Amino acid sequence: MILVLTTYRTGSISFCKQLAEQHSYENLDEGFHEGVLDLHKPVLRHLHRNKNHVVKLMPYHIEKSPINNLLDELLSLAEKVYVLIRKDFDQQCRSYYICKRLGVDWHDQWEDKVDVTLDKDRWLWCVNFLHNEYCELQTWKEKIPNCELMFTHQLNQKDKYQRPVRWDKAPGFTNIDIEELFI
Numbered sequence: 448m449i450l451v452l453t454t455y456r457t458g459s460i461s462f463c464k465q466l467a468e469q470h471s472y473e474n475l476d477e478g479f480h481e482g483v484l485d486l487h488k489p490v491l492r493h494l495h496r497n498k499n500h501v502v503k504l505m506p507y508h509i510e511k512s513p514i515n516n517l518l519d520e521l522l523s524l525a526e527k528v529y530v531l532i533r534k535d536f537d538q539q540c541r542s543y544y545i546c547k548r549l550g551v552d553w554h555d556q557w558e559d560k561v562d563v564t565l566d567k568d569r570w571l572w573c574v575n576f577l578h579n580e581y582c583e584l585q586t587w588k589e590k591i592p593n594c595e596l597m598f599t600h601q602l603n604q605k606d607k608y609q610r611p612v613r614w615d616k617a618p619g620f621t622n623i624d625i626e627e628l629f630i
Contacts (some may be wrong), residue, residue, distance in 0.1 A: 448523070448627065449470065449472065449527045450527070452504055453504075453505060454532075456546070457539065466501045474501045474576050479517065481507055488514065490501045491521075499558040504521060506579075527595070529588070536621055540621060545563055545612060547569070563612045563613065567616070570618050573594040598626075613629060
């Protein structure tokens with residue numbers, strides 16, 4: 448099994464798809480998503496029987512999972528572990544905010560500009576949430592031997608979402624260097 452540790456809006460769907468194709472594995476993507484808690488145990492049983500899968504895991508998945516030792520279980524099955532991060536944290540926060548604020552499908556694309564209203568409290572919540580996810584990922588990375596750090600900009604960008612937006616007021620610069628957490 449290949450385990451991809453990441454957080455939201457990092458290009459992880461494309462990365463997991465590429466890994467699955469490269470290794471001829473099945474891509475379970477977010478088999479441990481917080482929205483499908485009743486599937487966590489069956490997915491884990493499936494992985495114990497067949498390890499030819501790519502699985503993506505986020506800190507929030509762990510926090511919400513009914514499986515107390517989910518990360519340890521997956522690490523015991525993983526032949527390879529990647530930590531995928533996105534260096535342009537401001538753009539990641541904007542993308543996350545837009546998805547949460549507009550209530551759109553996280554994988555939608557559009558051509559015409561969509562108006563986005565900045566709610567500073569919601570913006571700060573998004574920034575803090577994603578930063579906390581990265582802090583947790585960094586803790587995991589320190590404890591996992593031989594995991595490989597990957598950056599979104601290293602991935603093939605042909606499937607990158609196009610989402611032109613017009614902000615009523617642009618959010619400020621977050622001044623958080625995500626790469627610094629990991630290097």
